[in-house]
Amino acid sequence: MTPASAFSNTRASYLAMALLLTLLCGVSLFVGTADLPWAGNWLDREALKILLISRLPRTAAAVLTGSSMAVAGIIMQLLVRNRFVEPGTTGTTEAAMLGLLLVTLLAPSTPIFLKMVIAAISALIGMGGFLLLARRLPPSQPLLVPLVGLIYGGIIGAGVIFIAYQADMLQYLAVWMSGEFSGVLAGRYELLWLAGAMAVLAYFAADQFTIAGLGKSAGVSLGLNYGQVMALGLLTVSMVTALVVVTIGMVPFVGLVVPNIVSRFMGDNLRANLPIVAGLGGILVLASDIIGRVVRFPYEIPAGTIFGVFGATIFLWLLLSRPARAS
């Protein structure tokens, strides 16, 4: 393949991604329990209200969640230099939940934005701890990193469950752990735009993240400010994780599956593939939400559950069909 055709392939995938996303957004606006009443050829005021208060925010929330979580996933994979990690499998989500649980327990009247900030700080500490652990693992054993991440996350998660059980707050955990969009209304999801903004911000440092993924010596040789890139990455991942946990709840596997699919076809040059990662993340989460809305109509299945089923299957396929050395 020549560079020119690689370029036009990138452009074609941008276009396909944008078309598919627009199409799904359109579908999402018109699928749901409430019928949109039509007045003549146009929607009447009631329908407009449903659209603006419920359907539009819900669609935006699904796209923002999917995009920002996929971006957080690929950034984490580059910083850890391992394909098989994401915030949800390395303790970052559990750490965010711990912060959120503690603030809900100790100061329940804290405004939501402050709760989010505390959850983000807690996620930051949790992810920092995992990075310190991961650094000590031999790079020749790529599967060790996700396994240690699962154990680390499991330990934090156990602490979270213990505290929640003691304080009789387990139902909160259930909400934070299963991402679902049926509760999204205008006025209750807007924090997610911040997650979207973080993902956009990450795009400006795309080259730096790609270089960090080449390893420390390549980064130093190219004069990369390693600490700065690490800090930006940590901030992006922990903010996105905390924002999603606070507003929607965890959608498992998005950060893991989406970057792996994209990498397979387009490689890891973030400057070219970050828009694709974000787009595909939005598409898959939105599609999961739409499926969740129609599969047992008029009841709903959480998007996180739908994505978990498909995501786990896709991830197993990626693991098994990939040569072992491609870590």
Add this chain to the structure above:
Amino acid sequence: MISIRDVNHNIGSARILKDINLDIPRAGATAIIGPNGAGKSTLLNLVARLQPLQTGSISIDGQDVGKTPTAQIAKALAIVSQQNFVASRLRVRDLVGFGRWPHHRGRMGPEDHEAVDQALAAFDLLSFQSRFLDELSGGQQQRAFVAMGFAQGTDWLLLDEPLNNLDMFHARALMKRVHGVSRSGAAGGRQVLMVVHEINYVAAWADHVVALREGEVALQGAPEEILTSAALSGLYEMDIQVSEHQGRPLVLHHV
């Protein structure tokens, strides 16, 4: 010239480098040789600021490595470390393109594309420039990383055991290319500083040799002076015969 002054380096209680005072001249290709554990890679890493200096100072053509901003050193010196594994799936052309990052820090300009083309051509990578790194053999990957260092366009190119894991064919081809870029010409004469174990590659391709032993500079000079039976036998503590082949030393260390 790279000047190394009073450099000591300890790891725990082990003294890796002892009072190194060394000037590496702009001689073309300089090879650092010595037995295992002599401190060769540590010295190279210190020059390339991959590890912090514990004592002493190192300067590259007058720029102090410890005090100059890392982004500025990136325009004077490039290092290619040993690649144990490659986690990223980049196309060869993109990888080599990242060698230009210190110069543009954003979008590549026309002169960056030209430098990438030159590097791809110098290391015979044009035919795989659109392949992903994980679709290449170990030797091709190694070549791609050296080409990235070359594309960085620095006066100094540091190579840490570039021949590791290469077979005879690829080792010779890589040394030939490295030797080529150390000669002035269309590609510009680069100063190459490399750690090499295979002594006969040093004999054939190096212009200057620095021999380390137990953390100290044992010998330095032209290959014909260093690669003698007496000097090498002392350096490696084994009986080594040196013969001659086409005017270059031929070291018989394996029999």
